[in-house]
Amino acid sequence: MKNRDFHSFHIPVMGIGFTIDTPVKVAHFGIDSVISIVDDIVIEQLREFYYGELGLEYTPIGKKDEDFRARRITDYLNLVNRMVQQKFEEIKSQNFDEDSELSKYFLLLPDASPIKQKYLWMLSETDDSKKSKIQQELKAAMRCGSIDVNIMAKVDNPQFDKAGNQLPEIYNDAMAALRGYANSELNSSIVLSAGLNPRLYAYFEQFADFYPDEKGFVKKKIILKVSDYRSAAIQGKMLAKKGLMISEFRIESGLNCGGHAFATDGKLLGTILEEFKNQKETLAAELFEIANQSLVQKNYHPFEEIPEMKITVQGGIGTANESNFLIEYFKVDSTGWGSPFLLVPEATNVDEETLNQLANAKKEDYYLSDASPLGVPFNNFRNTSSQKLLNERVEKKRPGSPCLKKYLEFNTEFTEKSICTASRQYQDLKLKQLEEQQLSKEKFDKKVEKILEKECLCEGLAIPAVIVNNALKKKQLRAVAICPGPNLAYFSGVFSLKEMIDHIYGRTTILNSLKRENMFINELEMYVDHLKKEIGKSIDEMSAKQIRYFENFKNSLLDGVDHYKVLFRKMKAETEDYKAKALKSLEQWENNILHIQIPGLEPVGSH
Numbered sequence: 001m002k003n004r005d006f007h008s009f010h011i012p013v014m015g016i017g018f019t020i021d022t023p024v025k026v027a028h029f030g031i032d033s034v035i036s037i038v039d040d041i042v043i044e045q046l047r048e049f050y051y052g053e054l055g056l057e058y059t060p061i062g063k064k065d066e067d068f069r070a071r072r073i074t075d076y077l078n079l080v081n082r083m084v085q086q087k088f089e090e091i092k093s094q095n096f097d098e099d100s101e102l103s104k105y106f107l108l109l110p111d112a113s114p115i116k117q118k119y120l121w122m123l124s125e126t127d128d129s130k131k132s133k134i135q136q137e138l139k140a141a142m143r144c145g146s147i148d149v150n151i152m153a154k155v156d157n158p159q160f161d162k163a164g165n166q167l168p169e170i171y172n173d174a175m176a177a178l179r180g181y182a183n184s185e186l187n188s189s190i191v192l193s194a195g196l197n198p199r200l201y202a203y204f205e206q207f208a209d210f211y212p213d214e215k216g217f218v219k220k221k222i223i224l225k226v227s228d229y230r231s232a233a234i235q236g237k238m239l240a241k242k243g244l245m246i247s248e249f250r251i252e253s254g255l256n257c258g259g260h261a262f263a264t265d266g267k268l269l270g271t272i273l274e275e276f277k278n279q280k281e282t283l284a285a286e287l288f289e290i291a292n293q294s295l296v297q298k299n300y301h302p303f304e305e306i307p308e309m310k311i312t313v314q315g316g317i318g319t320a321n322e323s324n325f326l327i328e329y330f331k332v333d334s335t336g337w338g339s340p341f342l343l344v345p346e347a348t349n350v351d352e353e354t355l356n357q358l359a360n361a362k363k364e365d366y367y368l369s370d371a372s373p374l375g376v377p378f379n380n381f382r383n384t385s386s387q388k389l390l391n392e393r394v395e396k397k398r399p400g401s402p403c404l405k406k407y408l409e410f411n412t413e414f415t416e417k418s419i420c421t422a423s424r425q426y427q428d429l430k431l432k433q434l435e436e437q438q439l440s441k442e443k444f445d446k447k448v449e450k451i452l453e454k455e456c457l458c459e460g461l462a463i464p465a466v467i468v469n470n471a472l473k474k475k476q477l478r479a480v481a482i483c484p485g486p487n488l489a490y491f492s493g494v495f496s497l498k499e500m501i502d503h504i505y506g507r508t509t510i511l512n513s514l515k516r517e518n519m520f521i522n523e524l525e526m527y528v529d530h531l532k533k534e535i536g537k538s539i540d541e542m543s544a545k546q547i548r549y550f551e552n553f554k555n556s557l558l559d560g561v562d563h564y565k566v567l568f569r570k571m572k573a574e575t576e577d578y579k580a581k582a583l584k585s586l587e588q589w590e591n592n593i594l595h596i597q598i599p600g601l602e603p604v605g606s607h
Contacts, residue, residue: 073180253315
C-alpha cells in the first residue's frame with residue numbers, strides 16, 4: 001500500500017438521514033464523509049436539535065420565509081462546520097494520553113501513514129524536549145475530515161406559491177440545495193449523483209466559490225458520481241465548458257451498491273476502472289484546456305497547471321486486500337465504505353430496531369427492488385418498519401402514502417401537476433384504471449403488486465436521523481426505510497468506529513462466517529442475474545433493438561470475465577489458493593453467461 005498521510009477511505013452519502021450529521025461524529029478524526037442536502041425538512045429538525053444541544057438560540061426558518069429551503073441548508077451546514085471545527089480544536093488541545101481522542105486520531109490512521117509512524121516514534125522517545133517538539137509537529141500536521149454534500153441532480157422538482165403559481169426555476173429542489181451549499185462557509189466538495197441536469201450545471205456559474213482564485217485555489221469543488229468512463233467524460237466536458245473543473249470522479253458499482261442501482265450495459269467495475277486508469281491523464285489535460293479557455297472568457301483566473309483530479313471507487317468493497325488492490329493497481333485515491341458503517345452507531349444514524357435487524361440479517365434479506373418512485377432499481381432490506389406500514393395500509397384498503405415532502409413527484413399520467421407513484425393519490429387512480437382493463441387475474445395481480453411495492457422514501461430514508469437524535473415531532477411517523485448494499489450481508493453485529501477502521505486497514509477482520517467471493521465476482525453474479533431478469537421481462541415481445549442490446553450486454557460480461565482472468569493473477573496480497581478458486585469461479589460464470597439464451601439469436605457454443 002502506498003504511503004499516505006491520512007485516511008485512504010471515505011464514508012459516502014447513505015439515504016437521506018443516515019449520514020446527515022456524520023461529519024459531526026467523525027470529521028474531527030480526519031475522516032471525509034457526505035451529507036445529503038435533498039431534504040430541508042429534516043435539516044430544519046436537526047437545526048433545532050443541535051442549536052438546543054449547544055445551548056444556542058434557535059430561530060426557525062419557516063416555509064413562509066423567503067428562500068427558506070436554501071437558507072435552512074446554508075445555516076445547517078454552517079452549524080455543522082462550527083461543531084466540527086470546535087471538536088477538532090478540542091482534541092488538538094488535549095495531551096497525548098493513552099485514552100485521549102488525540103491519541104485515537106493517530107491510532108486510527110493507516111499503519112503506512114508517515115504521520116502515524118511519527119506518532120509511534122514520539123511514544124518511544126525518552127527525551128522530554130524532543131518528545132514535546134514531535135508532539136507540536138504532530139498537532140500542526142493534523143487535518144480535519146471534509147464536510148462534503150450530495151445532490152441527486154434529477155431531484156429538481158418545481159415549487160409553487162399558495163395560489164398554485166410555479167415559482168422561478170432557482171427555487172426548484174436541486175437548484176435551491178445548490179444555492180444553500182454555495183452560500184455556506186464550507187471549503188469542501190459537492191457530489192453530483194443520479195444523472196445529468198444541464199439546468200443545474202448551468203446554475204453553478206452563478207457562484208464564485210466554484211472557480212479558482214489568483215492562486216488556483218477552489219473553495220468548493222465538484223465531484224461527479226459516475227458508473228462508467230463515457231458518462232464521466234461527457235459530464236466533465238459539459239462542466240469544463242463553463243470553466244468548472246471536476247476535482248474527483250467517484251466511480252460506483254452499477255449494482256453492488258446501496259440505494260438506487262444504475263446498472264451499466266454489462267460493463268463490469270474492473271473494466272471501467274481500467275479505462276479510468278488508462279485515460280485519467282488524457283482526460284485531466286482535456287478538461288484543463290477546455291476549462292481554462294472558458295475561465296479566460298469569463299475574466300476569471302485560469303489554472304496555471306492541471307489541478308489534482310482524483311479517482312475514487314465505492315460499492316461492494318469488503319476486505320483490506322480488496323481496498324488496497326484498488327488503490328495500488330488502479331491508482332485510485334480513496335475507497336468508499338458505505339453500508340458497513342450502518343453497523344457503526346458512532347458514525348451513522350440507524351434506529352435501534354433497524355440496527356438490530358441489520359446486525360442479525362441473512363443474505364436473502366438484501367434484495368434489489370422496484371420500491372423507488374424514481375423508477376430505478378433500489379437496493380432494499382426486508383421487513384423494515386416502512387414495509388410493515390405499507391402492508392398495513394394495503395390491508396386496510398388504504399394503499400399508498402400521504403405525500404408530505406413531495407421530493408419524488410415525477411408522474412403526470414393522471415394529473416397535470418406531477419405526483420409521486422408511492423402516494424395514495426396515484427395508487428388510487430392507478431388501481432381504478434387497472435380495474436377497468438379487464439385483465440386476467442394473473443396479469444392483474446402482477447400489476448397490482450408492482451404498484452403497491454412503491455415506498456415513501458422521502459420519509460423512510462430521513463426519519464432515522466430524527467429518531468436517533470430524539471428530535472421527533474408530535475404525530476411524526478417512525479417508519480424507517482433503509483437501502484444497504486448487498487455486501488452488508490457479510491457483516492453481522494454492531495461495531496465501534498475503531499473496529500470498522502481496523503477492518504478497513506487489515507488490522508483485524510469483522511466479516512461473518514458466510515462464504516464471500518471477491519467483490520468483482522459478487523458484482524458479476526449480480527449482472528448475470530440482472531441480464532436474465534431483463535430478458536425475462538421482454539421475452540414475449542422482443543424487438544430487434546432489444547436483441548442487439550442484450551447481445552452487447554452479454555458480450556460485455558464475457559469481455560469482463562476475460563479481463564478478470566488476467567486481473568486476478570495480479571493480486572499480490574491474495575494466496576495462490578484464493579486466486580485459483582476465484583479463477584475457477586470465473587470459468588463457471590463464463591459458462592453460465594454463454595448459456596443465456598436471447599430470443600432471436602442462435603445459441604453460442606463458445607467464447
